[in-house]
Amino acid sequence: MKKMIVGVLLLLGLAMIPLSLSASDVAKENLNQDYKSKSVTELFVSLYESTGINAMINPVEGMVMHGLPISTFNQGAGRVVMMGICFLLIYLAIAKGFEPLLLIPIAFGGFLANIPVADIAGPEGFLGILFNMGISSGLFPLMIFMGVGAMTDFGPLIANPKTALLGGAAQLGIFGTIVGAAVLTEYTGFINFSLKDACAIGIIGGADGPTSIFVATRLAPDLLGAIAVAAYSYMALVPIIQPPIMRALTTKEDRLIKMEQLREVSKIEKILFPITVMILCILMLPDATPLIGALAFGNLARESGVVKRLSDTMENALINIVTIFLGLSVGSKLAAEKFLVPETLGILFLGLAAFSMGTAGGVLMAKLMNKFSKHKVNPLIGSAGVSAVPMAARVSNKEGMKEDPTNMLLMHAMGPNVAGVIGSAVAAGVLLSIFK
Amino acid sequence: MEVNLIVETLKFLVLGMSTVFMFLALMVVVLELQAKIIMKYFPPPKENSLVSNSTQELFQKGNFSVVAAIAASIRSYKKKSK
CATH class of the missing domain: 1.20.5 (Single alpha-helices involved in coiled-coils or other helix-helix interfaces)
Structure with a gap:
């Protein structure tokens, strides 16, 4: 009986073989329909045609990618130049420690975006997908702001609220630069900025990366790459740009001013602070509420003390993840056809002007306040008003200690420093409201 | 325009x-x-609510009885350990 069953099964199996064979033959024919026989030389030539070398040496005339015509220069040498710039940024980040957390992702993103053929920064490539997801939508900068809120202690500002005015004066950098951009457009032939472009460039003076990106995506998406690179590289250069301006605008007596010790701030004040700022913002400038709201949420999570897990995630894991995505997708705007334009040169120049003006504004405001107030303010902390937390505050502290090693200004400088973050968010709200 | x-x-x-x-x-x-x-x-909340253990701080605040008690206990401890 058993033998019978085995025999039947065997027969069935044998009968199936020709059937399956003919099925695979059909599949093979289908597969090979679009393939023509090629000689070995032809195979090598077609491989060569798909290499990066060929794409760079033999650019295609009149190539159009995603609606943007790309010149032959930008298909070849331009890409190489951009890769060189990206490697320079990577070198600065690694060897000189210039904002490595951001410059490395940005520079590497730029490197990837300039690879020919692969089109990584296109809408189908992964950088393009990240860009559309987080930057075009304005999501990533807001998430970074949440983390900044969870990291920042507003205590020094609450203890001495007057110093917030220094953070306001330093925003002169933003609006002064807008005027500067207009002047450049009027008086140079080759640089052309529209009013929106000018405003997006001015925000570099806020010395606040996420705010700059947030405004640039809304007002001048084409200039985003140059604006982000300028904002972050000048933030890294704060210790070099600020001190000469600070010294030029202050006298020795100014720099020797000692400030009263800050009072202690109670927990309840710290908890109420984000809510108070939120209410002010809702009443005066709802356009700034996305930025201020994210900041206030992060700060409330920190100060409430009951959601340690959430605030811990925001200030570590979340901000790190978003920084990776933000950096890479900003880098995707470093493609040659978008970056190698005369406007970039103008942006780099204006960014420097913006930082210098902001620094000067803060220092001069501190001197003005000393004329009217009994409680003297050391003008060196004025420069910290240009956000760039906490680098600018450290610069103030260092300059103060150069004159008098016992004069610790760090905590005093943190006040204008964090007020600068709020100030630039407000300035961003003003700019966005103009173009509504 | x-x-x-x-x-x-x-x-x-x-x-x-x-x-x-x-x-x-x-x-x-x-x-x-x-x-x-x-x-x-x-x-x-007032600082006093915190229990301070430093004799110097207590001394400055005029809490002599506590300082004396601590001194006495140290002396007796030293005697015992001899």
Whole structure:
């Protein structure tokens, strides 16, 4: 009986073989329909045609990618130049420690975006997908702001609220630069900025990366790459740009001013602070509420003390993840056809002007306040008003200690420093409201 | 009509700086008011509630009996350990 069953099964199996064979033959024919026989030389030539070398040496005339015509220069040498710039940024980040957390992702993103053929920064490539997801939508900068809120202690500002005015004066950098951009457009032939472009460039003076990106995506998406690179590289250069301006605008007596010790701030004040700022913002400038709201949420999570897990995630894991995505997708705007334009040169120049003006504004405001107030303010902390937390505050502290090693200004400088973050968010709200 | 860029941006300068200052000045006023209210109705807990263990601090506050007690206990401990 058993033998019978085995025999039947065997027969069935044998009968199936020709059937399956003919099925695979059909599949093979289908597969090979679009393939023509090629000689070995032809195979090598077609491989060569798909290499990066060929794409760079033999650019295609009149190539159009995603609606943007790309010149032959930008298909070849331009890409190489951009890769060189990206490697320079990577070198600065690694060897000189210039904002490595951001410059490395940005520079590497730029490197990837300039690879020919692969089109990584296109809408189908992964950088393009990240860009559309987080930057075009304005999501990533807001998430970074949440983390900044969870990291920042507003205590020094609450203890001495007057110093917030220094953070306001330093925003002169933003609006002064807008005027500067207009002047450049009027008086140079080759640089052309529209009013929106000018405003997006001015925000570099806020010395606040996420705010700059947030405004640039809304007002001048084409200039985003140059604006982000300028904002972050000048933030890294704060210790070099600020001190000469600070010294030029202050006298020795100014720099020797000692400030009263800050009072202690109670927990309840710290908890109420984000809510108070939120209410002010809702009443005066709802356009700034996305930025201020994210900041206030992060700060409330920190100060409430009951959601340690959430605030811990925001200030570590979340901000790190978003920084990776933000950096890479900003880098995707470093493609040659978008970056190698005369406007970039103008942006780099204006960014420097913006930082210098902001620094000067803060220092001069501190001197003005000393004329009217009994409680003297050391003008060196004025420069910290240009956000760039906490680098600018450290610069103030260092300059103060150069004159008098016992004069610790760090905590005093943190006040204008964090007020600068709020100030630039407000300035961003003003700019966005103009173009509504 | 031709828009004069520079004049336009100067207007933005005035608008922007005054808004930023108004916002921050209002914040200063509100924060100072808030601090006063909180100080009045929710004063921070007094330092005394914390138990201090340093004899020097107790001495400065005039808590001589506690200082004497600590000194006595140290002396008796040293005697025992001899």
